[in-house]
Amino acid sequence: MKVYAGIDPITKKRHYLTETIPPGPTARKEAEKARTRFLAQVDERRNPRIRATVDQLLDRWLEVLDVEASTRQGYVKKLNKHVRPLLGKLPVGRLDAETLESFYAVLRRCRDHCGGGRKAVEHRKAGEHECTDKCRPHECKSLAPASIRQIHWVLSGALNRAVRWRWIAVNPADQAEKPGIPQPDPHPPSAAEAARLVEEAWKDSDWGAFVWVAMTTGARRSELSALRWSSVELDAAVLTLRSALNVDEAGKLREKDTKTHQQRRVALDAETVEVLRDQLVRCHERSSALGLSLPADGYVFEQAGEVGGGQV
Structure with missing residues (x-):
């Protein structure tokens, strides 16, 4: 049974809904049911309108996605590493909950998608070389649960867009069992270890100040x-965290919103205030040595020789 369903917006070819009815005494009746179902889907615009693959959907979704450059970079890296090799050639209309759950199971078994049977040696570099102890037999390692969950939500977002575009009728990611939320398991340094870290960092005054403020405020490095x-x-005795510095796709530093897209005011203890006063003196001294004055919007932690807004 074949019913015309419009023009495929990707290939620009005529698109049909098709179903094969097995032969038998009820074949005509089943064919009429399929025809009625297809016509109803077309009339109500609930039918898949496209034969695009997952790769084509991801390409189109990334074109219209509005996120920070660093976020996009993370999405693209995960999609290229895990989603495209395993699901990229599959038609979007054939992607279902079972396929997604099998995909997540593969990632849990091995982040390199070997299926558990790979015996090859992982060489330290490509091309001809003399193997060392760094060239080791492959060992399956599961992809981190947080990464699998992020891949699920990235795919779900792309498939939601496909539903709005009427490429597909339903989002299969909504029907698939979602990867579990990983339990937090932080391992902060002990007081003695933190003291040793700070003591070592103070061999360079700027780096020591940075590490100290990071430890006492809990702010992110960026x-x-x-x-x-x-x-x-x-x-x-207050500082306000308004933005963050990240490396964009071109490898250049770029200032953007904080990860939570909200500013935070952090109260400072007396020791941290003194550390920042000493840092301010060092910034003024570097500016004076270059015959410059330190602007009010200069970076607190700047590279030597890049005063007045130099970037870490």
């Missing part, structure tokens, strides 16, 4: 890298 003197109130 947030401290983007911290400006205009956001530090030493007399009030």
